[in-house]
Amino acid sequence: MxxxxxxxxxxxxxxxxxxxxxxxxxxxxxxxxxxxxxxxxxxxxxxxxxxxxxxxxxxxxxxxxxxxxxxxxxxxxxxxxxxxxxxxxxxxxxxxxxxxxxxxxxxxxxxxxxxxxxxxxxxxxxxxxxxxxxxxxxxxxxxxxxxxxxxxxxxxxxxxxxxxxxxxxxxxxxxxxxxxxxxxxxDERLQSLIRILPVLEALDEQHASLFASFAKTRGIPSNMRIVASRLEPAGGPISAISQNYRLMSDEASTHLGSFQGDDGSQSLPAAVAKKVYGALFMMAASSIQCEVKNVAAEGLVSGVEADGFQGEVDILDQLSEGYMAESRSVLQSVCSEAMALARSAKDLRQLVTGLDSIRVLCRVEAGRLSAQSVALTPVINQLDRFHVEIDSTLEQILTLADKVAAMIETSMARSFNCPLDKLPAAERNLSQVYA
Ligand SMILES: Cc1cc2nc3c(=O)[nH]c(=O)nc-3n(C[C@H](O)[C@H](O)[C@H](O)COP(=O)(O)O)c2cc1C
Known part of the structure; x- marks a missing residue:
């Protein structure tokens, strides 16, 4: 045939x-x-x-x-x-x-x-x-x-x-x-990387829900100002408070933007997950390529493979070494991004704490106006609800971000059996090989 x-x-x-x-x-x-x-x-x-x-x-x-x-x-x-x-x-x-x-x-x-x-x-x-x-x-x-x-x-x-x-x-x-x-x-290295993925996924979900919560607070300062203008002159402090709230809330929203990945097209947790997937591929592929290389080298020695096969062994060797170096390089950048993520979450908490104190001020001021402030009550109640929502999401983000940073650090140490600061500098960008 x-x-x-x-x-x-x-x-x-x-x-x-x-x-x-x-x-x-x-x-x-x-x-x-x-x-x-x-x-x-x-x-x-x-x-x-x-x-x-x-x-x-x-x-x-x-x-x-x-x-x-x-x-x-x-x-x-x-x-x-x-x-x-x-x-x-x-x-x-x-x-x-x-x-x-x-x-x-x-x-x-x-x-x-x-x-x-x-x-x-x-x-x-x-x-x-x-x-x-x-x-x-x-x-x-x-x-x-x-x-x-x-x-x-x-x-x-x-x-x-x-x-x-x-x-x-x-x-x-x-x-x-x-x-x-x-x-x-x-191979514990692979398992430890796999375990990071659902945590990053949860972080991404919380990040999206924080965005949504902030979006919901956007209209509140305007509503507050409208109500305050009807209370003039007594509503003056409420107007000032609502203005401060708007400014701080804008700042917090901008800060939320720092949770954006390298290319700005996805959230930082999703961008980190993409890199973890990349490192996982490179690491697992490298271990198989290394084993195939050994099989090929043994075949050459035993005479199962024909003369001239050494070139193939060398190609497999280079591939396997290259992929292992690649996974190390990717994990290094993942590690610094995970730390940045945890830091960013802490900064955001400070901003939200500031925002929360303005909310409390608003409540106090409304209490001072007592009967006059009835119209303010639904707006302030709404603000209270959103803050409960934001606080709980942020708390989860902080916990998850710290967890990811710790898991990546452990995984790095496990993968390369070497303290982080002793690793050689990253050489190439993953997107050149696997994306
Ligand atoms: C390195 C390499 C290995 C491949 N191995 C296989 C294989 O094992 N089986 C297979 O069906 N196609 C394999 N392909 C894909 C084939 O080239 C081809 O695209 C596929 O058989 C479908 O053929 P078709 O697109 O003409 O239908 C391989 C391609 C490359 C580059």
Whole structure:
């Protein structure tokens, strides 16, 4: 059978092409996805010969059940020079299938994909998500770009803010599950990063609710001034108080803006979460790339791999080292942002305390005006309610921000086994590699 026949054939069997969980494999392609090389495990599981694989497009092992939308997302990211991860169902030469979790990375002249056997509980949800996406492509005639949009929306429903957040979480879960199945020591570094994510999410929610509470207070000073003007001349102090309240409340709102991330497009907690996801991906990917490199190096020594394979070992080595350095660099910036977040929350509390004393002053003044101030009562009651709301949200923000800062610090120390001030300076920006 010619290579063309292999790629066009849609013959599949329900059977699985078996491989062991401790087996890791990789392939390297040019920038169009044409296979250049790989390790012997990759060749064996695919069921092809090297003559058939080298020079063939990687879709030689494409399984017809795979949604087009997944490959659309993959190539969209790869073409931007970004690493990515994906669950992929492949078809071996004999029609059997095998699932992998693949980590795709841009390298000089093309891409490298390292793969492991997925075993996490997340994998089960992905199988149904893929089946649903595939059906929608078939039944509703979705284009790859539409299907990609649909997949991203489904992932958001599952709680992932973006595809990259999903693939980071997935690679970490797969690395953790694999260590578990192989009864290896669990990688605490990944777990400690994963634990930070829900805290950042809660912080983001509280941040949004604080914004909403402040928005609700905006009309109150004007209402107060209107009422005060009707009480003239006795309402003078209330007018002055309402003006002070407006000024301080504006200041607090501006300060709330400092909870904005680097690019200003999202909240600081969401921007920090994005970086944590990035560090998670880099760290988990690096550990698998390192292990594949060791498998490749052993294959070279034992003679399983052909001469000239050292170049592949070197590429995997550089990749793994680079990603580990990257995760360290990202965590460093996460660490300083988390501290800034905690500081910012404390400054905001001071401003709100000031605001609260103006509210109390307003109550006192209204009490002094006694019967005259009846019209003020609903406005002041409203202010009281908002302050209770703001105080409780702020209290939660302070607790969460401190918790995040402490968790990141612990995670940093755990990840690099080194005091923070002894770490070398961050070298590159994450967005150049993974975003
Ligand atoms: C490094 C690398 C590895 C890839 N590995 C696979 C793979 O294992 N299985 C697969 O179906 N596609 C893989 N692809 C994607 C294919 O190039 C291709 O986009 C996909 O099979 C869908 O083909 P189609 O878009 O022509 O339908 C890989 C791409 C790259 C760059």
């Amino acid at each position: 010619s290579r063309q026949d292999f790629t066009s054939s849609k013959v599949t069997s329900k059977e699985e092409a078996p491989f062991d969980i401790n087996e890791l494999f990789f392939s390297r392609t040019d920038d169009r996805g044409v296979i250049i090389s790989g390790n012997e495990v990759f060749r064996r599981i695919s069921g092809y010969t090297w003559d058939e694989l080298v020079g063939a497009p990687h879709k030689i092992i494409r399984h017809p059940d795979m949604p087009k939308g997944v490959f659309y997302i993959l190539w969209e990211r790869l073409k931007k020079g970004l690493a990515t991860g994906a669950y992929v169902k492949n078809r071996a030469n004999d029609g059997r299938h095998y699932w992998v979790y693949a980590i795709f990375s841009p390298v000089d002249g093309g891409y490298v994909s390292v793969r492991l056997k997925p075993t996490s509980s997340l994998f089960e949800s992905v199988i149904s998500l893929y089946a649903e996406s595939f059906n929608r492509e078939q039944e509703d005639g979705l284009s790859p770009v539409e299907s990609a949009g649909n997949i991203r929306a489904k992932l958001r429903d599952l709680g992932f803010p973006s595809y990259s957040a999903f693939s980071s979480y997935a690679v970490a879960q797969e690395v953790i599950a694999r260590a578990d199945v192989l009864a290896r020591v669990e």
